[in-house]
Amino acid sequence: MEAVVFFVCAAAVLAGAVGVVLARNPVHSALFLLLTLVSIAVLFLQQHAALVAAIQIVVYASAIVVLFLFVITLLGVDQHESLDEPMPFQRVAALVGGALLAIGLVVMVHGNRWVTGAHSLRGELDPVRTGNVQALSKSLFTSFVWAFEMTAVLLVIAVVGGVVLARRSGHRPEIGSGEEPPS
């Protein structure tokens, strides 16, 4: 059963990823991205990470994809991607490098003895599929509490940065407003 779900979701993940790269229309790219994200959420569910899967759906598949679609529609769909190449060999080099990267990663992962190392260092997973809520929150508020507090700082910085960058700042660009002076 797990194998069937895994292979179906893996096919959906890879199809969505390829669709993101190949789609001409950015809206289609965003929808392919949605397919990939939801399929990955299913894979999270399979690996006893129900809470992470739920947050993947809420944050990624909802908020981030909607934000992408919002910006795409705000800017207008930009279908004419410029085809002139400042660096003519970049695409070929990207494909060759990508193939090498894939081979290297797969060989490394496949030959990797992943069971080495200490098990359950920060706390065990819950034995049954309960979403690991208790184990996760316990670890989050003990071992990772410093990082957890720092995410608050990061989010504040992101909010302030987003507001500063996106606001219309009259005709005079100010220092730090993210706009370059008119040339």
Added chain:
Amino acid sequence: MIAVGFPSNVTPTYYLILAALLFTIGAVGLLVRRNTLVMFMCIELMLNAANLTFVSYARALNDISGQVIVFFTLVVAAAEVAVGLAIIVAIFRRRQNVTADDVNLLKG
């Protein structure tokens, strides 16, 4: 390997190989595409590949910290998308397109 046969049990290696392929597709897409929005989506693909790896190792090692780190990755991804899309909007106000190659003012 994956392709041969149809194995009944899925080991963590399968998930890791899938994450590796997903990361590769994201990296190649980041290098190939010129539309900054699509490049951002490719970054999201790579972040998701990392998340899948973390969750797979959390299960393989029976350790919760892999899943905790996925939370932090999500937070970083959300912050990155917020700031990045704001930058894209600011660029679009200037130049009316979002092609990455046109933004070359600081190029040496």
